[in-house]
Amino acid sequence: xxxxxxxxxxxxxxxxxxxxxxxxxxxxxxxxxxxxxxxxxxxxxxxxxxxxxxxxxxxxxxxxxxxxxxxxxxxxxxxxxxxxxxxxxxxxxxxxxxxxxxxxxxxxxxxxxxxxxxxxxxxxxxxxxxxxxxxxxxxxxxxxxxxxxxxxxxxxxxxxxxxxxxxxxxxxxxxxxxxxxxxxxxxxxxxxxxxxxxxxxxxxxxxxxxxxxxxxxxxxxxxxxxxxxxxxxxxxxxxxxxxxxxxxxxxxxxxxxxxxxxxxxxxxxxxxxxxxxxxxxxxxxxxxxxxxxxxxxxxxxxxxxxxxxxxxxxxxxxxxxxxxxxxxxxxxxxxxxxxxxxxxxxxxxxxxxxxxxxxxxxxxxxxxxxxxxxxxxxxxxxxxxxxxxxxxxxxxxxxxxxxxxxxxxxxxxxxxxxxxxxxxxxxxxxxxxxxxxxxxxxxxxxxxxxxxxxxxxxxxxxxxxxxxxxxxxxx
Amino acid sequence: xxxxxxxxxxxxxxxxxxxxxxxxxxxxxxxxxxxxxxxxxxxxxxxxxxxxxxxxxxxxxxxxxxxxxxxxxxxxxxxxxxxxxxxxxxxxxxxxxxxxxxxxxxxxxxxxxxxxxxxxxxxxxxxxxxxxxxxxxxxxxxxxxxxxxxxxxxxxxxxxxxxxxxxxxxxxxxxxxxxxxxxxxxxxxxxxxxxxxxxxxxxxxxxxxxxxxxxxxxxxxxxxxxxxxxxxxxxxxxxxxxxxxxxxxxxxxxxxxxxxxxxxxxxxxxxxxxxxxxxxxxxxxxxxxxxxxxxxxxxxxxxxxxxxxxxxxxxxxxxxxxxxxxxxxxxxxxxxxxxxxxxxxxxxxxxxxxxxxxxxxxxxxxxxxxxxxxxxxxxxxxxxxxxxxxxxxxxxxxxxxxxxxxxxxxxxxxxxxxxxxxxxxxxxxxxxxxxxxxxxxxxxxxxxxxxxxxxxxxxxxxxxxxxxxxxxxxxxxxxxxxxxxxxxxxxxxxxxxxxxxxxxxxxxxxxxxxxxxxx
Numbered sequence: 001x002x003x004x005x006x007x008x009x010x011x012x013x014x015x016x017x018x019x020x021x022x023x024x025x026x027x028x029x030x031x032x033x034x035x036x037x038x039x040x041x042x043x044x045x046x047x048x049x050x051x052x053x054x055x056x057x058x059x060x061x062x063x064x065x066x067x068x069x070x071x072x073x074x075x076x077x078x079x080x081x082x083x084x085x086x087x088x089x090x091x092x093x094x095x096x097x098x099x100x101x102x103x104x105x106x107x108x109x110x111x112x113x114x115x116x117x118x119x120x121x122x123x124x125x126x127x128x129x130x131x132x133x134x135x136x137x138x139x140x141x142x143x144x145x146x147x148x149x150x151x152x153x154x155x156x157x158x159x160x161x162x163x164x165x166x167x168x169x170x171x172x173x174x175x176x177x178x179x180x181x182x183x184x185x186x187x188x189x190x191x192x193x194x195x196x197x198x199x200x201x202x203x204x205x206x207x208x209x210x211x212x213x214x215x216x217x218x219x220x221x222x223x224x225x226x227x228x229x230x231x232x233x234x235x236x237x238x239x240x241x242x243x244x245x246x247x248x249x250x251x252x253x254x255x256x257x258x259x260x261x262x263x264x265x266x267x268x269x270x271x272x273x274x275x276x277x278x279x280x281x282x283x284x285x286x287x288x289x290x291x292x293x294x295x296x297x298x299x300x301x302x303x304x305x306x307x308x309x310x311x312x313x314x315x316x317x318x319x320x321x322x323x324x325x326x327x328x329x330x331x332x333x334x335x336x337x338x339x340x341x342x343x344x345x346x347x348x349x350x351x352x353x354x355x356x357x358x359x360x361x362x363x364x365x366x367x368x369x370x371x372x373x374x375x376x377x378x379x380x381x382x383x384x385x386x387x388x389x390x391x392x393x394x395x396x397x398x399x400x401x402x403x404x405x406x407x408x409x410x411x412x413x414x415x416x417x418x419x420x421x422x423x424x425x426x427x428x429x430x431x432x433x434x435x436x437x438x439x440x441x442x443x444x445x446x447x448x449x450x451x452x453x454x455x456x457x458x459x460x461x462x463x464x465x466x467x468x469x470x471x472x473x474x475x
Numbered sequence: 476x477x478x479x480x481x482x483x484x485x486x487x488x489x490x491x492x493x494x495x496x497x498x499x500x501x502x503x504x505x506x507x508x509x510x511x512x513x514x515x516x517x518x519x520x521x522x523x524x525x526x527x528x529x530x531x532x533x534x535x536x537x538x539x540x541x542x543x544x545x546x547x548x549x550x551x552x553x554x555x556x557x558x559x560x561x562x563x564x565x566x567x568x569x570x571x572x573x574x575x576x577x578x579x580x581x582x583x584x585x586x587x588x589x590x591x592x593x594x595x596x597x598x599x600x601x602x603x604x605x606x607x608x609x610x611x612x613x614x615x616x617x618x619x620x621x622x623x624x625x626x627x628x629x630x631x632x633x634x635x636x637x638x639x640x641x642x643x644x645x646x647x648x649x650x651x652x653x654x655x656x657x658x659x660x661x662x663x664x665x666x667x668x669x670x671x672x673x674x675x676x677x678x679x680x681x682x683x684x685x686x687x688x689x690x691x692x693x694x695x696x697x698x699x700x701x702x703x704x705x706x707x708x709x710x711x712x713x714x715x716x717x718x719x720x721x722x723x724x725x726x727x728x729x730x731x732x733x734x735x736x737x738x739x740x741x742x743x744x745x746x747x748x749x750x751x752x753x754x755x756x757x758x759x760x761x762x763x764x765x766x767x768x769x770x771x772x773x774x775x776x777x778x779x780x781x782x783x784x785x786x787x788x789x790x791x792x793x794x795x796x797x798x799x800x801x802x803x804x805x806x807x808x809x810x811x812x813x814x815x816x817x818x819x820x821x822x823x824x825x826x827x828x829x830x831x832x833x834x835x836x837x838x839x840x841x842x843x844x845x846x847x848x849x850x851x852x853x854x855x856x857x858x859x860x861x862x863x864x865x866x867x868x869x870x871x872x873x874x875x876x877x878x879x880x881x882x883x884x885x886x887x888x889x890x891x892x893x894x895x896x897x898x899x900x901x902x903x904x905x906x907x908x909x910x911x912x913x914x915x916x917x918x919x920x921x922x923x924x925x926x927x928x929x930x931x932x933x934x935x936x937x938x939x940x941x942x943x944x945x946x947x948x949x950x951x952x953x954x955x956x957x958x959x960x961x962x963x964x965x966x967x968x969x970x971x972x973x974x975x976x977x978x979x980x981x982x983x984x985x986x987x988x989x990x991x992x993x994x
Contacts, residue, residue: 020502384498
């Protein structure tokens with residue numbers, strides 16, 4: 001069968017799973033007064049449509065920042081504005097200032113879900129297809145299989161189409177950035193990544209590798225000659241993109257500061273909710289949140305993040321090739337996730353560009369998904385993804401060993417542990433003394449995995465072994 | 476591009492496909508379900524709560540039991556498991572009860588019952604004549620498995636609309652597979668069981684009857700001497716079925732059961748016209764009446780006002796052309812399948828000829844039957860898949876019939892939420908069937924000629940008009956049935972064309988001894 005038909009079948013399967021998951025509940029469904037992320041997105045449409053630009057990030061009588069105030073960069077706001085225009089056409093009640101708070105209806109849900117699907121088809125899916133087509137090694141069958149596995153990754157599907165977010169936009173743009181760099185179109189890549197950064201500040205997790213790679217490349221070309229020109233062009237592209245995105249906010253110096261204040265809420269504390277990162281796990285043993293002062297916490301997290309990210313970035317700077325770049329991306333995002341300030345579970349999506357280990361990441365989101373009423377899609381998609389990726393993996397690699405021996409013992413152990421935890425989280429009642437026992441256990445287990453991964457991947461990057469293509473799910 | 480997995484006995488792809496489609500079905504648990512969901516819940520309730528003698532008399536709900544007794548027993552068996560999910564669904568008075576546990580149970584029961592279908596497909600794959608392919612995606616058994624397991628019609632009707640067709644078609648395909656494997660007795664037994672599960676399969680009973688009599692009782696060498704032994708076997712089989720049947724309930728109930736099973740009061744066409752001859756007949760009648768009024772040949776006051784598309788239980792009369800009665804449709808149906816039956820009587824082509832005749836019977840009954848439901852097209856599409864992976868002409872007919880037939884199922888899912896799903900799945904199945912069959916039969920030019928391709932492509936604008944453009948126009952309120960009418964008439968053309976081509980291929984096909992082109 002021809003490639004185009006196989007790829008289109010993968011896309012259609014991905015789209016079907018996405019839409020089928022969207023039938024289920026979303027974050028905060030039917031839970032006044034705050035509801036959840038779904039209501040946040042709807043509220044942003046309301047705010048951006050009805051209020052002038054300079055009021056979007058400020059606390060005014062019309063804009064109560066405590067009720068889901070905008071805390072993403074301007075591109076998200078513009079996106080919400082566009083959606084709001086469409087919403088106004090379909091049903092003005094959806095974006096009525098103040099009156100539409102907590103608006104929930106079947107047709108509105110369809111509209112919101114459709115906006116996610118639209119941007120997914122526009123940005124993320126083409127990026128994935130191009131990536132698999134141009135940057136995956138192996139036969140065309142392997143490329144198709146990779147595309148299928150990426151498209152069926154449950155984490156993104158459930159967060160975007162279940163919980164409700166637009167991660168596919170920022171991840172898609174970042175992927176376009178990676179594509180650009182890989183194809184040698186540095187300017188395009190920088191442009192795409194800057195846009196991604198202006199969509200969600202979480203993309204900062206990936207920014208250091210991008211920076212180091214481009215800088216390293218320019219240095220290699222000679223800082224006095226072509227390299228300097230290249231560096232200048234890239235910097236110009238980035239600056240111009242930033243300027244364009246932030247243009248409405250540049251008139252008054254107070255504006256950008258306020259926006260930054262919203263984007264990086266250092267006032268909020270080291271962590272919220274149960275997240276699989278260091279601080280949350282450490283908190284179980286030592287109550288750091290209360291022990292250390294806010295400034296110390298900030299400093300500590302900054303220092304540790306930098307510490308963990310430095311080796312990988314330096315290596316990339318010295319050896320700017322694509323393989324190093326990919327590894328650096330993983331390491332950088334893992335480092336940020338594990339050690340930085342105010343991390344949310346969903347941030348792990350950024351490190352999740354690697355296929356194989358995604359499953360652990362996905363499992364770490366279990367408490368969130370259960371809270372949203374997404375248990376059934378979680379079970380189905382994770383089983384399907386696990387099965388599919390294992391099956392395809394075992395069939396497409398050049399080995400005749402039975403599947404069981406192919407993966408190390410701790411892989412199976414982890415799987416079992418995760419399955420047991422999933423089961424107990426849902427069906428058993430936690431003891432009265434520790435009501436949050438299961439979410440915490442999930443977080444700790446995932447944290448331990450992530451710690452293992454970051455050490456492993458740092459070792460891989462720093463020691464630069466020969467390319468093990470069959471095992472590494474190239475991404 | 477050789478698959479690295481050992482080729483010798485690797486059937487794991489089958490398992491992967493089956494598991495994959497089951498996962499998809501699980502994701503659709505929360506999708507829209509039609510009144511058929513309540514129908515089955517009601518049957519669970521009444522078989523559980525009432526003694527067998529009253530099953531066919533119970534009428535609390537409007538959805539009375541109208542399947543044969545064996546299906547009632549199947550529901551009875553299910554109801555015992557249902558108890559652990561939600562006891563309330565088993566109370567007959569709980570009309571339209573649909574708690575999450577109920578939905579989960581019913582959906583899971585369909586998904587699990589599909590295991591029968593999986594087994595049947597596996598058996599069918601074994602009966603394929605040639606199964607050589609350079610790689611997995613080009614193997615006829617792989618293509619057949621996908622065409623059957625991932626059949627769009629089955630997914631939509633069973634796992635969204637809600638029915639148990641997978642399980643029933645599993646029994647049918649298993650029976651066909653047994654005939655291919657020359658295990659005729661089992662095949663006949665399975666078919667008898669099938670008839671007792673859903674009487675709609677009476678449509679294809681003539682094919683079975685003629686084939687079994689011809690090949691089993693009258694051996695080819697001695698046309699006039701009955702092979703007594705075989706004949707007795709069949710007769711015993713029939714007797715066994717009868718005994719089985721009557722033992723299930725008190726004799727006196729037969730008329731009541733029959734009246735429930737065959738409700739002839741329902742009208743020539745369903746509320747949505749199945750794309751058969753009568754749809755074309757209706758449209759011709761409407762056209763004539765409009766033209767007649769325009770050219771002052773008819774008096775508008777004398778025309779009957781009854782709307783042909785209103786409601787489920789409405790009989791109507793045609794204005795210009797003669798009205799059609801149930802007897803007329805029966806006669807037409809019989810006439811339409813008679814040539815095929817004669818053909819396999821005189822020149823049986825083995826199991827494949829039987830299969831072809833079966834498809835023709837199914838399609839003929841679909842074309843000319845009384846109150847045909849558009850879902851019945853699956854009875855022709857699924858068995859035809861078996862022929863499609865083996866012969867070029869059949870592949871062509873299959874493409875036309877399946878794409879048109881599947882498209883005609885679109886009005887079953889009329890909710891906005893399910894719109895993307897049905898489009899994605901339809902595209903999935905269509906792209907797969909087109910490209911895989913084209914690759915399988917790439918020698919010998921294009922599979923579809925330009926006219927056929929244009930017709931099929933015409934479905935895209937049709938869909939855009941009916942579901943996207945028309946609802947935004949003024950006529951949506953005054954003529955709401957127009958898109959449905961357009962759909963069924965357009966599809967009726969395709970189905971009729973496929974029927975004719977199928978007939979031609981049956982009447983001109985060579986003997987089983989001749990080599991049939993597969994590549």
